[in-house]
Every structure is written in C-alpha cells, then in structure tokens.
Amino acid sequence: MSDVQERYSPQSVEKEAQAYWDGTGSFRVTEDPAKPKYYCLSMFPYPSGKLHMGHVRNYTIGDVLTRYYRMRGYNVLQPMGWDAFGLPAENAAMANKVPPAKWTYDNIAYMRTQLKSLGFAIDWTRELATCSPSYYKWNQWLFVRLFKKGLAYKKTGVVNWDPVDQTVLANEQVIDGKGWRTGAVVEKREIPMYFLRISAYAEELLSALDGMTGWPEQVKLMQKNWIGKSEGVRFGFPYELNGEAKRLNVFTTRADTIMGVTFCAVAAEHPLAAHAAQGNPALAKFVDECRQGAVIEAEMAQQEKKGMPTGLSVTHPLSGEQVPVWVGNYVLMSYGDGAVMGVPAHDERDYEFATKYGLPIKPVIRHALGDTVPLPWKPEYAEYGTNINSGKYDGLDFRASVNAVAADLKAKDLGAKHVQWRLRDWGISRQRYWGCPVPIIHCKDCGDVPVPEEDLPVVLPEDLVPDGTGNPLNKLPSFYECKCPACGSPARRETDTMDTFVDSSWYFARYACPDNDKAMVDERAQYWMAVDQYIGGIEHAILHLLYSRFFMRVMRDEKMLEVTEPFTNLLTQGMVLAELYYHDTPEGRREWINPADVTVVRDQKGRVTSAKRASDGAPVVSAGIGTMSKSKNNGVDPQALIEKYGADTARFFIIFTSPPTQSLEWSDEGVEGSFRFLKRVWNYGAAFGKPGGKTPSPELLKATRFEIHSVLKQANYDLGKHQFNTVASASMKILNALEKLQDSSCEEAREGVSILLRLLSPITPHLCHHLWKALGFGDDILKAPWPEPDPKALEQDEIDYVVQVGGKTRGSLKAPKSADRPALEALVTASSLVQKYATGQAIRKIVIVPGRLINVVV
RNA sequence: GCCGGAAUGGCGGAAUUGGUAGACGCAGCGGACUCAAAAUCCGCCGCCUAAACAGCGUGCCGGUUCGAGUCCGGCUUCCGGCACCA
Numbered sequence: 001m002s003d004v005q006e007r008y009s010p011q012s013v014e015k016e017a018q019a020y021w022d023g024t025g026s027f028r029v030t031e032d033p034a035k036p037k038y039y040c041l042s043m044f045p046y047p048s049g050k051l052h053m054g055h056v057r058n059y060t061i062g063d064v065l066t067r068y069y070r071m072r073g074y075n076v077l078q079p080m081g082w083d084a085f086g087l088p089a090e091n092a093a094m095a096n097k098v099p100p101a102k103w104t105y106d107n108i109a110y111m112r113t114q115l116k117s118l119g120f121a122i123d124w125t126r127e128l129a130t131c132s133p134s135y136y137k138w139n140q141w142l143f144v145r146l147f148k149k150g151l152a153y154k155k156t157g158v159v160n161w162d163p164v165d166q167t168v169l170a171n172e173q174v175i176d177g178k179g180w181r182t183g184a185v186v187e188k189r190e191i192p193m194y195f196l197r198i199s200a201y202a203e204e205l206l207s208a209l210d211g212m213t214g215w216p217e218q219v220k221l222m223q224k225n226w227i228g229k230s231e232g233v234r235f236g237f238p239y240e241l242n243g244e245a246k247r248l249n250v251f252t253t254r255a256d257t258i259m260g261v262t263f264c265a266v267a268a269e270h271p272l273a274a275h276a277a278q279g280n281p282a283l284a285k286f287v288d289e290c291r292q293g294a295v296i297e298a299e300m301a302q303q304e305k306k307g308m309p310t311g312l313s314v315t316h317p318l319s320g321e322q323v324p325v326w327v328g329n330y331v332l333m334s335y336g337d338g339a340v341m342g343v344p345a346h347d348e349r350d351y352e353f354a355t356k357y358g359l360p361i362k363p364v365i366r367h368a369l370g371d372t373v374p375l376p377w378k379p380e381y382a383e384y385g386t387n388i389n390s391g392k393y394d395g396l397d398f399r400a401s402v403n404a405v406a407a408d409l410k411a412k413d414l415g416a417k418h419v420q421w422r423l424r425d426w427g428i429s430r431q432r433y434w435g436c437p438v439p440i441i442h443c444k445d446c447g448d449v450p451v452p453e454e455d456l457p458v459v460l461p462e463d464l465v466p467d468g469t470g471n472p473l474n475k476l477p478s479f480y481e482c483k484c485p486a487c488g489s490p491a492r493r494e495t496d497t498m499d500t501f502v503d504s505s506w507y508f509a510r511y512a513c514p515d516n517d518k519a520m521v522d523e524r525a526q527y528w529m530a531v532d533q534y535i536g537g538i539e540h541a542i543l544h545l546l547y548s549r550f551f552m553r554v555m556r557d558e559k560m561l562e563v564t565e566p567f568t569n570l571l572t573q574g575m576v577l578a579e580l581y582y583h584d585t586p587e588g589r590r591e592w593i594n595p596a597d598v599t600v601v602r603d604q605k606g607r608v609t610s611a612k613r614a615s616d617g618a619p620v621v622s623a624g625i626g627t628m629s630k631s632k633n634n635g636v637d638p639q640a641l642i643e644k645y646g647a648d649t650a651r652f653f654i655i656f657t658s659p660p661t662q663s664l665e666w667s668d669e670g671v672e673g674s675f676r677f678l679k680r681v682w683n684y685g686a687a688f689g690k691p692g693g694k695t696p697s698p699e700l701l702k703a704t705r706f707e708i709h710s711v712l713k714q715a716n717y718d719l720g721k722h723q724f725n726t727v728a729s730a731s732m733k734i735l736n737a738l739e740k741l742q743d744s745s746c747e748e749a750r751e752g753v754s755i756l757l758r759l760l761s762p763i764t765p766h767l768c769h770h771l772w773k774a775l776g777f778g779d780d781i782l783k784a785p786w787p788e789p790d791p792k793a794l795e796q797d798e799i800d801y802v803v804q805v806g807g808k809t810r811g812s813l814k815a816p817k818s819a820d821r822p823a824l825e826a827l828v829t830a831s832s833l834v835q836k837y838a839t840g841q842a843i844r845k846i847v848i849v850p851g852r853l854i855n856v857v858v
Numbered sequence: 859g860c861c862g863g864a865a866u867g868g869c870g871g872a873a874u875u876g877g878u879a880g881a882c883g884c885a886g887c888g889g890a891c892u893c894a895a896a897a898u899c900c901g902c903c904g905c906c907u908a909a910a911c912a913g914c915g916u917g918c919c920g921g922u923u924c925g926a927g928u929c930c931g932g933c934u935u936c937c938g939g940c941a942c943c944a
Binding site for chain 1: 859860861862863864868869870871874877878881883884885886897898911923924925936937938939940941942
C-alpha cells in the first residue's frame with residue numbers, strides 16, 4: 001500500500017524535497033579520491049534581473065547530467081555563480097539612477113531564489129560573483145604577471161567614437177552606424193589600450209582541436225576558421241618617399257599570381273594613405289569617409305567596395321614595373337599589414353575592383369575555361385593552374401610557382417614564406433566603469449607601472465552612477481590620484497576596466513577553491529579540473545570558449561595547474577523560441593503582442609486559421625517564431641510557470657520538447673501535456689499496490705517486462721548521447737505499459753515503477769524523491785543505483801523480419817530466432833508476400849540483414 | 859559579405875551504423891462518465907481515395923545503392939557568430 005496523497009500538489013512536494021536536500025547537504029561535495037570525479041558545469045548567468053527560459057533550459061540540462069552521473073556513482077560537482085560585470089548594469093543605472101553594484105546585487109539575490117526553486121543539485125557553498133574584489137583581484141594579479149612577461153602589452157586599437165557624447169560606444173550601442181543615444185554618425189578612432197597576446201598561442205590553440213574528441217565538430221571547425229592559419233608569402237614592393245627607400249609589405253596565399261599584379265590597395269588607416277592624403281584634398285576626404293561608421297566587421301564587409309588612387313606607385317619586386325597604389329575600403333587594417341597586392345584576373349574582389357575603376361586585368365594562370373578572363377567573373381578564374389604570361393615561371397604549377405617566386409624574393413631580400421593568422425590579439429581595455437580595473441599606474445617618468453602585488457586588488461568604488469558621458473572613474477580623483485609605485489611621485493591610475501570575457505575565462509577553475517585568498521587556484525582545482533561536461537549556448541562557440549582555452553594555457557605555463565584544455569566535453573544547447581504576434585495600430589505603429597495574450601482560431605483539422613488578442617478580440621498577425629526577446633515581446637516568464645505548475649513540469653517540458661542541441665519552441669499546450677503526464681505518474685503512485693480489476697495473463701506480464709526493459713535499454717543508450725527528450729518519452733512509454741497491466745500488486749509492476757522513478761528522477765527530481773520514499777523503495781532516490789535492463793527480459797523466441805520485394809516494403813514475416821540464412825530464404829520464398837508481389841519473376845538475389853530485414857531482389 | 863548550422867504530418871519531435879518514416883506528446887475529431895461543465899478514461903488521426911494490403915510522401919533539382927530522412931553534387935529558405943551584448 002502506498003502513502004501518497006490523492007492530489008498532486010507540486011508546491012508541497014517540491015518544498016519537501018528541497019528541504020530534505022538542504023537539510024542533508026545532499027549536493028555539497030569535496031575531493032574524494034575513492035570515486036571518479038565528474039565536473040558538470042553550465043555557463044554562469046549574467047544577472048540581468050530575472051531568469052529567462054534559456055537559463056532554465058541550460059541549468060535543467062546540466063542538472064539532468066549531474067543527477068544521472070551521481071546515481072552512476074561519480075563524485076559530481078555542479079557549482080553556480082554570476083558573470084556580474086557588464087554593460088547592462090550601466091544602462092540600468094542610467095535609467096534608474098541606481099549604482100550598477102546595487103542593481104547587480106539585487107538581481108543576484110532574486111535570481112538565486114529562482115534557481116533554488118527549480119531544485120538544481122548545486123553546491124551553493126561555492127557560489128561566486130565576478131564583481132566581488134575577492135574574485136577580480138586574481139584577474140588583476142594574473143594581468144600583472146602577464147604584463148611583466150610581455151604577454152599583456154599596450155598599443156593602439158580602433159573603437160567606435162560618438163562625437164556628440166564624446167565617448168566610446170560598444171558595438172551594441174551602434175545602430176546603423178549611428179550612436180544609440182545621440183543619433184550622431186559614429187567614427188572610428190584609435191586609442192591606446194591593453195592587449196593579451198593570444199596570438200602567441202595560435203598554433204597550439206589550432207593544433208589541439210584535433211584531439212578534442214568531446215567537442216562538436218561544428219564548434220571546432222568554427223574555431224579553426226577563426227584562428228585562420230594561412231601559409232603564403234610576405235614580401236615588399238619597394239618605393240621611395242622623400243628620398244628614403246621604403247617597402248609596402250603585403251601577404252598573399254597566391255604568390256603564383258604575382259606576375260598578374262596590376263595595382264596595390266591599402267586600408268584607409270594605412271600610413272601610406274595618410275601620407276598621400278596630405279597633398280590631396282579629394283583623397284583626404286575619401287580617407288575621412290572611410291573613417292565614418294562603426295568598426296563592426298559584418299557592416300564593413302557588406303558595404304559597397306570603393307577606392308581611390310593615391311597617385312603614388314611602387315615597384316613590382318620581380319618585374320620592376322611601376323604599380324599604382326590605391327586606397328580601398330575593403331582592405332582590413334587588422335589583417336596582415338593592412339595592404340594587399342591586386343591580381344584582378346584571379347581574385348574575385350580584385351576583379352570587381354579593377355572592373356569598376358578600369359584597372360588592367362592580366363591573366364597569368366591557365367584555368368579550366370582557358371587563358372582569358374572575360375566578364376562576368378567565374379569561380380574557375382581563381383582556381384590553381386599552370387602559369388602563363390609569367391616569364392620564367394611559365395609552365396610551373398601552383399606549388400612550383402610559389403616556391404620559385406618565394407626563392408627569388410628571398411634572393412633579392414624582399415620577402416619570404418610566411419604563416420599569417422587571422423586571429424588578432426585580444427584587446428581587453430574598456431572605457432567603462434562597471435568592470436575590473438586594469439591594475440596599471442601611469443607615471444610621467446616611469447611610464448606604465450603595474451600595481452605591486454601587495455596593493456591588489458585595485459578596488460572599484462561601488463557607489464557611482466554613470467550618466468552616459470563616459471567613465472565616471474575619470475571624474476573621481478580619489479580613484480585616479482595615486483603615487484607611482486616605482487618612484488613615489490604623483491601619478492594617475494588607469495581608469496579603463498577589463499573586458500568581461502576576462503572574468504569568464506577562468507571562473508570554472510575558481511569554483512574549486514572560491515575561498516582561497518592567498519592564491520588564484522590551488523590543488524583542489526587540480527582535482528576538479530578539467531570540466532568534464534560544459535553546457536551553454538552555441539553563441540559562445542568562438543569567443544568565450546577560445547579565450548578560456550587561452551587562459552587555461554596561460555595558467556598552465558604560469559605553473560598554476562597541470563591542465564591544458566578546460567572543457568573535456570562540450571554541449572551547445574539550442575535557443576528557446578516562441579511564437580511572434582503583432583498588430584499595426586491605426587497610427588502605423590507596430591505593436592508586438594505576447595503569445596500568452598493571444599487566442600488562436602483553428603479549422604476542423606486543427607490548423608491555425610487566425611488569431612486575436614484575448615483582451616479585446618482585436619485581430620493579430622502571426623509573424624512565425626523567433627528567439628524570446630524583449631523587443632518582440634514574446635518572452636515567457638519562468639516564474640509564472642513554476643508558480644502555476646511547479647518546477648518539475650517546467651523541467652520535464654523543457655527536456656521532452658526538443659533534444660538539447662536543437663532550438664526549443666515554446667508551447668503552452670505542451671506545458672499542459674507535461675503537467676498531465678506528471679499527474680498520471682502521481683495518480684499511479686497513489687493507487688499503487690492495490691490489486692486491479694483483472695489478473696494479468698502470463699503473456700501480458702512477459703510482454704510488459706519485454707517492453708519496459710527494451711525501452712530502458714534504449715533510454716540508457718540515449719542518455720549516453722545526451723538525447724534526453726527520448727528519455728522523457730521512454731518514461732511515458734513505461735507508464736503506458738504499466739497502466740495497461742491494470743494491476744499494480746504484481747512483482748512486474750513493482751519492478752516497472754522502480755525503473756520509471758529512477759529513469760525520471762534526473763528530470764523531475766522532486767516528484768520522484770517523494771514517490772520513491774512513499775512507495776517504500778528507500779529513503780533517498782539519489783542513493784539508488786541506476787537501472788539496467790535485464791537480459792532475460794529481452795529474450796525472444798521469434799523475430800519479426802521486414803520483407804521487401806525489389807526494395808519496397810511489402811510486409812513482415814515471423815521467423816524462429818534460430819533460423820539461419822537458407823532457412824530464412826526458404827521461408828521468404830514460400831511466403832504469400834513474395835507469391836503476391838513477385839509473381840512469375842525470377843529472384844536475382846536475397847539480401848538479409850540479420851535480425852531485421854529480408855529483401856527479395858527480382 | 860565571410861564562417862558554422864538547420865529543414866520530416868496541422869504542431870514539437872522519433873527513426874543506434876544506409877534497413878517497416880511519423881515512436882512519444884500537443885492540437886483536432888468521435889465516444890464514455892456527468893443534470894451540466896471541468897477533470898479523467900477509451901477510440902481515430904501523413905496525403906490521395908468511396909475504400910484499400912494500390913499509389914504518393916522527409917525543403918528543391920540531380921546522383922550512388924537491392925534499399926536513401928540518413929551518403930555524394932548543386933540550389934532555396936531560416937537560424938547562430940563576425941572580435942566592445944553576454
């Protein structure tokens with residue numbers, strides 16, 4: 001007999017389970033050499049105010065893994081913290097006149113209660129926030145070490161400049177090339193800033209990808225392309241400037257086309273462009289135009305390709321011919337030397353540029369379509385081939401030609417083979433307040449002096465309110481006035497803060513030892529690292545993950561940890577989407593309506609024909625589906641969901657509706673369905689042990705065991721693949737099978753429900769915790785072993801073969817398990833299916849897939 | 859523009875390695891219970907068809923194979939990233 005209340009009341013069940021876990025300290029973990037460790041980490045949230053559905057999804061996926069591995073006998077760490085510095089806090093501060101610190105801490109407090117209400121198996125004793133001095137002290141400490149080693153250094157970088165507010169803008173604050181607050185056209189401006197030399201690790205970051213078998217191929221490929229290793233030739237075009245011999249350096253992967261160069265192009269920011277513009281007002285105007293707009297690469301890549309001649313020319317290093325130099329807005333100053341050789345015959349961009357400006361086009365490669373390159377551009381023009389019109393290089397293929405050209409350039413001391421990376425050093429300076437202060441002091445005499453270790457941390461004052469006109473630290477003498485640590489004379493403290501990606505590049509190691517105030521990490525981090533499973537959004541596939549891989553290597557080389565890759569396995573979860581509805585007001589304004597306020601009208605077959613606003617019946621237009629966002633007003637508040645249905649329903653719906661890596665489409669009806677299922681589980685538990693109306697037949701008992709154990713076998717396989725949605729459906733199938741028995745007093749039902757509760761417990765832990773105890777299986781389902789299928793239950797005497805005739809499925813055929821190939825051939829040839837569908841035709845062969853399928857080929 | 863993905867019923871999705879396409883659920887339709895409603899339970903549910911064990915069907919075009927949602931080539935549309943949103 002069970003001890004379960006009649007009605008499923010998630011609120012009381014969840015409160016009770018959470019109180020039990022808190023009281024017993026269930027999720028506190030320490031280093032335990034007796035068990036294999038499993039570090040399960042979800043990307044920490046930015047404390048934006050309240051949890052959004054993406055958070056709930058992320059942490060539910062992590063929690064399913066945490067609880068599953070725990071029941072498998074691992075020592076599992078699942079921590080939580082806050083990525084607490086960042087721009088939104090400053091925006092909120094401006095809007096509400098509240099310091100970013102207060103806003104941030106309030107948000108953390110609220111979001112923590114939300115996370116706790118979801119029942120995640122988190123070790124809360126390890127909680128950290130990146131805005132706390134005890135955390136960011138170590139950002140500063142590491143920065144100083146890197147600065148002394150030359151891995152952190154100062155140079156100029158380009159930023160978005162709002163000429164009205166006289167301030168630097170984040171890319172996000174630039175809308176269509178204009179400042180978000182002022183509407184002024186944004187300009188590119190060069191300012192001094194600090195960089196981390198990630199390029200020193202480019203080769204290692206690239207080559208290590210091959211060994212990272214626990215990462216999705218797509219993410220590794222994106223990182224590989226981002227790092228962008230190109231092998232080619234770097235060489236100079238000699239020229240004279242004010243009587244001085246100089247070189248215009250370029251890099252090319254197509255040195256075989258060097259005899260086809262008809263122009264050179266430099267970026268607008270290139271020194272040669274600046275020089276030429278001095279005596280040329282038209283060019284000066286063009287260079288200035290190129291400075292207009294934001295630094296966002298996507299925008300620059302899509303603008304129309306424009307250029308202007310500088311009037312200068314350089315000497316071709318091999319032919320000695322004069323080559324005109326142009327300024328091109330498509331040349332990136334940030335890649336290579338900010339200059340390119342122009343070979344219009346064999347490069348699409350150069351072709352377009354030369355065609356537009358009437359520059360000569362000289363074919364030097366024989367391609368699949370011939371020796372000429374008539375309009376329009378064809379991809380074949382860019383393919384490798386044999387040199388023509390290239391003097392001594394004629395007849396050489398790509399490889400031989402590149403080798404010969406490189407050798408000749410080297411002999412003239414004008415160039416050599418060179419590896420060029422796309423990856424740039426990481427600019428970490430931000431001209432903003434709410435971040436980790438860069439620990440540098442500027443002294444007139446000593447230059448940039450790092451803050452001595454004993455003076456760390458440089459504490460950020462927490463009571464300032466930014467007003468949109470730049471960093472308030474610049475107006476706070478008590479912050480920036482200081483003494484030079486080297487010579488003691490008055491000096492000025494750096495007011496730039498660090499990119500928040502610095503904070504998030506090592507937090508995972510700090511969770512192992514958040515209380516250590518003597519060291520960044522200690523031997524406990526050596527025990528827990530690397531993270532066994534990292535879970536987070538695909539939008540972090542490049543930057544955050546690459547920076548973390550870089551930091552791990554830096555920490556390794558600083559002899560802090562013997563770990564190279566921070567994340568052994570990576571799961572990139574999909575986005576959370578919801579329906580979009582809008583209606584246009586009579587004034588022509590588009591108003592987005594929250595899907596919760598929309599009623600849909602369906603036809604006889606259940607198809608949606610129209611929709612209207614619930615409040616007033618006004619017709620609304622469906623705009624498909626999209627990511628949940630404030631601007632489209634299609635967010636669903638997790639809090640309302642938890643209050644109405646409980647955490648288990650929210651968790652079950654999220655797991656059941658999509659596999660973790662795919663996007664998840666929100667559906668209120670789907671939530672109802674999940675709740676209905678959990679109610680059925682509850683009701684089954686409430687009536688459990690009472691004899692049913694019928695006594696099940698031995699055949700039914702055997703079939704039920706077969707069903708439950710095959711479903712379990714499949715579910716365990718799916719868990720290994722992290723395909724949790726089918727694990728949720730497996731639990732539904734098991735309940736369906738149990739209910740069909742119509743008797744829960746038998747041993748088969750008891751075994752079945754014990755499997756069901758354990759299989760379901762990582763997904764809906766509260767419900768399973770309660771029923772496990774109430775049905776007398778034990779005190780704590782967390783301590784139960786993970787269920788394994790019984791091979792005996794899976795044994796079958798007969799196998800159902802699919803029968804195909806000529807590759808078309810025509811039916812099935814039962815055959816004894818022991819039937820061998822000749823026996824199966826005889827059976828199928830004699831079967832009515834073959835008689836019917838292959839009448840009078842000669843059988844050419846019979847394909848047999850053991851245990852599955854027979855195909856009779858006619 | 860460049861880099862990386864995705865596309866299966868009215869909807870979310872399933873199909874282990876190339877082997878019965880549509881598991882499980884939602885919506886819909888029909889029924890039971892009820893004075894009635896809600897809740898619950900039972901049945902039906904890709905398209906075509908009067909019906910079918912016939913034919914068609916996994917975004918589009920083509921190919922490989924006894925057999926293709928799955929592999930190959932070429933498109934289309936949508937999504938993520940592009941270095942200062944996190």
